[in-house]
Each structure stands twice: as structure tokens, then as C-alpha cells.
Amino acid sequence: xxxxxxxxxxxxxxxxxxxxxxxxxxxxxxxxxxxxxxxxxxxxxxxxxxxxxxxxxxxxxxxxxxxxxxxxxxxxxxxxxxxxxxxxxxxxxxxxxxxxxxxxxxxxxxxxxxxxxxxxxxxxxxxxxxxxxxxxxxxxxxxxxxxxxxxxxxxxxxxxxxxxxxxxxxxxxxxxxxxxxxxxxxxxxxxxxxxxxxxxxxxxxxxxxxxxxxxxxxxxxxxxxxxxxxxxxxxxxxxxxxxxxxxxxxxxxxxxxxxxxxxxxxxxxxxxxxxxxxxxxxxxxxxxxxxxxxxxxxxxxxxxxxxxxxxxxxxxxxxxxxxxxxxxxxxxxxxxxxxxxxxxxxxxxxxxxxxxxxxxxxxxxxxxxxxxxxxxxxxxxxxxxxxxxxxxxxxxxxxxxxxxxxxxxxxxxxxxxxxxxxxxxxxxxxxxxxxxxxxxxxxxxxxxxxxxxxxxxxxxxxxxxxxxxxxxxxxxxxxxxxxxxxxxxx
Amino acid sequence: xxxxxxxxxxxxxxxxxxxxxxxxxxxxxxxxxxxxxxxxxxxxxxxxxxxxxxxxxxxxxxxxxxxxxxxxxxxxxxxxxxxxxxxxxxxxxxxxxxxxxxxxxxxxxxxx
Numbered sequence: 001x002x003x004x005x006x007x008x009x010x011x012x013x014x015x016x017x018x019x020x021x022x023x024x025x026x027x028x029x030x031x032x033x034x035x036x037x038x039x040x041x042x043x044x045x046x047x048x049x050x051x052x053x054x055x056x057x058x059x060x061x062x063x064x065x066x067x068x069x070x071x072x073x074x075x076x077x078x079x080x081x082x083x084x085x086x087x088x089x090x091x092x093x094x095x096x097x098x099x100x101x102x103x104x105x106x107x108x109x110x111x112x113x114x115x116x117x118x119x120x121x122x123x124x125x126x127x128x129x130x131x132x133x134x135x136x137x138x139x140x141x142x143x144x145x146x147x148x149x150x151x152x153x154x155x156x157x158x159x160x161x162x163x164x165x166x167x168x169x170x171x172x173x174x175x176x177x178x179x180x181x182x183x184x185x186x187x188x189x190x191x192x193x194x195x196x197x198x199x200x201x202x203x204x205x206x207x208x209x210x211x212x213x214x215x216x217x218x219x220x221x222x223x224x225x226x227x228x229x230x231x232x233x234x235x236x237x238x239x240x241x242x243x244x245x246x247x248x249x250x251x252x253x254x255x256x257x258x259x260x261x262x263x264x265x266x267x268x269x270x271x272x273x274x275x276x277x278x279x280x281x282x283x284x285x286x287x288x289x290x291x292x293x294x295x296x297x298x299x300x301x302x303x304x305x306x307x308x309x310x311x312x313x314x315x316x317x318x319x320x321x322x323x324x325x326x327x328x329x330x331x332x333x334x335x336x337x338x339x340x341x342x343x344x345x346x347x348x349x350x351x352x353x354x355x356x357x358x359x360x361x362x363x364x365x366x367x368x369x370x371x372x373x374x375x376x377x378x379x380x381x382x383x384x385x386x387x388x389x390x391x392x393x394x395x396x397x398x399x400x401x402x403x404x405x406x407x408x409x410x411x412x413x414x415x416x417x418x419x420x421x422x423x424x425x426x427x428x429x430x431x432x433x434x435x436x437x438x439x440x441x442x443x444x445x446x447x448x449x450x451x452x453x454x455x456x457x458x459x460x461x462x463x464x465x466x467x468x469x470x471x472x473x474x475x476x477x478x479x480x481x482x483x484x485x486x487x488x489x490x
Numbered sequence: 491x492x493x494x495x496x497x498x499x500x501x502x503x504x505x506x507x508x509x510x511x512x513x514x515x516x517x518x519x520x521x522x523x524x525x526x527x528x529x530x531x532x533x534x535x536x537x538x539x540x541x542x543x544x545x546x547x548x549x550x551x552x553x554x555x556x557x558x559x560x561x562x563x564x565x566x567x568x569x570x571x572x573x574x575x576x577x578x579x580x581x582x583x584x585x586x587x588x589x590x591x592x593x594x595x596x597x598x599x600x601x602x
Binding site for chain 2: 271329340373376381
């Protein structure tokens with residue numbers, strides 16, 4: 001019985017080796033031929049045929065080389081963009097899931113992580129069905145049309161308007177990762193008290209009615225705020241200061257206020273159950289953010305380097321400035337403070353990366369760290385809202401600040417978006433840009449406040465937003481999912 | 491036979507354990523515990539919010555020793571666990587009626 005099996009195994013191994021050898025030979029041989037035949041052909045042409053034939057051959061050679069160069073650039077850009085897309089997904093899970101998961105109480109860790117993870121699944125399907133089309137399909141100034149619904153027409157050829165060197169599907173899937181993390185950021189505001197079912201419906205409506213129009217206005221063709229594709233108010237938003245952070249942060253504030261405080265807040269202590277988990281998550285966010293910002297160059301060229309460097313410098317400066325503020329006010333620099341500062345810096349540099357110099361990035365980060373510290377520690381306490389994990393204090397405040405600072409620090413040497421030599425930001429003499437940034441921020445704020453309120457009202461009247469008091473006391477893990485993150489008994 | 495329960499600073503566990511073995515304490519049970527005496531804990535800050543933590547990590551030791559060993563055991567614990575600061579812990583002593591070895595049903599001090 002054993003012998004035939006071994007025989008079959010050996011013969012298939014032999015066949016595989018043969019195929020590989022032939023394959024390697026075949027794949028190598030055209031290169032070798034191209035290198036050897038070209039000069040031979042040229043000599044033959046020169047000696048035996050006329051000039052026109054020689055010209056035709058040369059033209060063909062040039063055309064072939066141009067095509068080869070384009071293919072090489074596509075391969076390079078596409079490689080970076082696929083890696084970037086994966087990096088941005090890593091920001092949601094496990095990055096954000098761990099960051100938020102560590103900040104809640106033990107009984108809510110899985111519920112909190114599931115809210116982010118659910119976005120990875122639900123928003124993806126929704127993107128394929130309709131939201132990609134609403135965000136990036138041809139349409140008006142405010143929202144895209146339905147031409148690309150079900151990803152109709154979203155193939156492997158590039159769309160020259162969006163990204164000329166990568167397949168449109170790469171662009172589509174890269175943008176999807178932004179659409180996933182944006183609603184996931186909101187979950188920090190209503191942590192520990194929202195029904196899972198209500199959260200799903202809320203997020204689906206939010207993705208359709210707030211994220212899609214905002215992404216279209218800023219990044220879509222003919223969008224109202226698009227800086228390169230015919231916007232009326234060209235707003236500079238490299239990687240989503242308004243589209244991602246202002247929308248999610250402001251909607252987070254509205255949601256936190258609408259839902260009300262957690263039971264017992266602020267009298268009952270609700271410290272993070274594991275800053276260690278949050279620490280790991282924040283470090284993953286920092287790394288993932290290179291895909292978020294440098295990937296927003298939509299290619300692997302020098303602009304990606306600019307954005308990468310600015311991102312890193314912004315994060316570092318903000319980690320320091322938040323820590324210093326905390327050290328002065330409370331006497332000790334905490335790990336939670338340092339990582340919160342880094343995230344605040346990453347948020348603020350998001351619209352600016354790809355427009356600003358490394359030195360400007362340091363300034364933006366330093367300002368953002370102190371500003372967000374002030375928002376989280378002082379402003380939240382003054383107003384008394386329960387933005388549980390500071391989604392507004394970090395993303396809403398940091399995103400708004402970053403969007404405005406982009407209008408000040410944007411530099412045409414880094415990115416001549418309005419044409420070579422034309423001033424970009426306020427410091428270069430284009431004061432008008434600050435106004436455009438303000439328009440972008442105002443629209444993001446208005447859309448988020450009104451849209452989120454309407455969606456919350458509808459979901460509240462139909463499903464109900466909050467879990468029952470008993471369920472909230474028991475924790476989301478058990479009451480919403482029937483399981484526990486930590487089972488100490490076994 | 492008497493039971494000695496000692497609540498000590500976790501950092502002193504190794505020193506206390508070694509001292510007890512040295513004077514001939516045969517059996518010991520150690521529990522990770524949380525609690526406070528007059529010390530009343532400390533405060534922690536998370537994003538500017540102050541939380542008072544009144545249950546601090548401690549280690550609780552339990553051992554049952556023959557009557558003549560009691561004072562020696564107490565002294566061994568005191569000398570090794572003391573730092574002189576608030577939070578060093580406490581020792582409780584109580585009478586034990588019976589000790590039984592499960593393996594062979596031996597009773598009394600021989601079972602210790």
C-alpha cells in the first residue's frame with residue numbers, strides 16, 4: 001500500500017522540479033534575448049535596409065522601453081500602495097482595537113474590540129456595494145454617483161485623475177481602509193454603553209451619509225473642496241484631517257453627549273484596565289500611520305518620503321509636548337500621556353504631511369500635543385461630557401488644529417499643488433489658503449453635527465442606542481457577546 | 491499548634507520565605523492579595539483624571555506551627571519584612587484545634 005504513494009510523491013516531485021527548471025529558463029531567456037538581439041538587429045538594419053525601416057525599428061524600441069518604464073513604475077508604486085493599504089488596516093485591528101481595548105474596564109474589552117473589528121467587515125462589504133461609488137464615483141460637488149456601485153467599472157487599469165500609476169482597484173482598496181478606521185475612531189466616545197446592534201446600524205448610516213460625502217468633497221472628482229480636481233474651495237487635506245479626524249471626532253462628541261454619561265461617571269472610578277494593551281496599540285498606530293500618510297502620496301516617489309518624514313516628526317514632537325505638559329501639571333510623565341501625545345501628533349500631521357517641511361512638522365506636533373492635552377484634561381472636565389476614550393479631544397480637536405495649521409505651514413517646495421512656484425500656505429504668502437482650510441473644517445463640523453444627530457435620533461427611536469442598566473453593569477462582553485475577555489477561573 | 495498569618499510587602503517575600511525555611515518552618519502557603527490598613531493606598535492619574543487606589547498589592551503568608559515555634563516564627567517575619575515605613579503589614583496569630591494529613595490520616599503536630 002505504501003509503495004504506490006511514495007512513487008506518486010516522487011514522480012510529482014520530479015515533475016515539479018522539471019516545471020520549475022523550465023519555468024526559470026523560460027522566464028530568463030527573453031531577457032537574455034532582448035539584451036543580445038537588439039544590437040544585432042540594429043547592425044543588420046544599418047547595413048541592409050533603408051532609413052524608414054530603421055526609424056520604425058527605433059520607434060518600436062523607444063515605445064517598448066517607455067512601456068517597460070511605465071510598467072516598472074506601476075510595479076514600484078503598486079507595491080508601496082498595497083503595503084500601505086495593509087498598514088492602514090493594521091491601524092484598525094489590532095492597533096485601534098488594542099488602544100481602545102486597554103482604556104476600558106475589563107468587562108468591556110471584547111465589546112470595545114468588536115466594535116472596531118465589525119467595521120473591518122461591515123464597512124468593507126458596504127464599500128463594495130455602494131459607498132466607494134458615493135465617495136469616488138463621478139458625481140456633483142457634494143457626493144459621487146452610483147456608476148461604480150457593486151464596484152462596476154473598478155478594474156485593474158489606473159484612473160488617471162486619482163492615481164495614474166496604480167490599478168484603480170489598489171486605489172479603491174486603499175481608500176477602503178480609511179473608510180474602515182474613521183467610524184471605528186468614533187467608538188471611543190460611546191465606549192462601554194452602546195448596544196452592538198444599534199452601533200452597527202448607526203455606523204452603516206454614518207458611512208453612507210457622512211463619510212462618503214465628506215470624502216467626495218475633499219478627494220473626489222469635482223468635489224467642492226478638492227484641491228486638484230476642480231474644487232470651488234481648494235482645501236489641503238493630504239491624508240484625512242477633515243475627512244477622517246474632524247468627521248469622526250466631532251461625531252464622537254455629538255454621540256457622547258446624545259447617549260449621556262456612563263453609569264456612575266464621573267463618581268465611580270473608571271481607570272484604564274491595561275495601559276499595556278493601549279501602549280502596544282498606540283505603537284502599532286504610529287507604524288501604521290506611515291501607510292496612512294505616506295501612502296496618501298498614492299505612489300512611491302519623493303512625496304511619499306516627505307509625508308513619511310513629516311508624520312514621524314509630528315508624532316515624536318507631540319509625544320514630547322504632551323508629556324512635558326503632564327510632567328509640569330501632575331509631576332510625572334505617564335506612559336498613557338506619552339502615547340496619547342503621539343496619537344494626537346499623528347492626527348494633527350495627517351492633513352499636513354505631504355505639504356510641510358520636517359521642521360514645520362515638528363512645530364505642528366509640538367502644538368498638537370499641548371493643545372490636545374488641554375482639550376482632554378481641562379476642556380472635557382469643564383463641560384462634563386463623557387467622551388470616554390477622548391475620541392473628540394484627540395481626533396476632533398487634533399484634526400481641526402492640523403487642518404488649520406496645514407493652511408499656515410503648507411510649502412510649495414514640498415508639494416507645488418497649485419503649480420510650480422505658486423505659494424501654498426500662509427507663511428509663503430497665500431493667506432487665502434487659511435480661509436479655504438477654514439471652509440473645509442466648517443463643512444466637516446456642520447455635516448458631522450447635523451448628520452450624526454439625525455442618525456442618532458432615528459436609531460434611538462427604532463432600536464434604542466443604549467444597553468439596559470443591568471447590561472451596562474454586567475459589561476458589554478457578557479451582555480452583548482456572551483463571552484468574557486479574561487476568564488480567570490480556567 | 492497555632493496559625494500565623496502575615497500580610498507583607500510583595501518585595502519582601504523572598505527574604506521572609508528564606509528566613510522561615512532557616513528556622514525550620516515546614517509548610518507555608520502564599521497568596522497574592524490586595525488590601526490596605528491605615529496606609530489607605532495612593533492616587534493615580536490617567537489623562538488628568540485622579541483615581542485613588544486604596545487596595546494595594548500585598549502577599550499573605552499562612553503557616554501552622556507548633557506552640558514552641560510561634561515566637562521564633564514571628565521574630566523571623568518581623569526582622570525580614572520590616573522597612574520601617576507605613577505599609578509593612580501585620581501578623582495575626584490564632585489557635586488551631588486539629589491538623590490532618592490527607593495522605594495517611596496522621597493527626598496533630600506530626601501532620602504539620
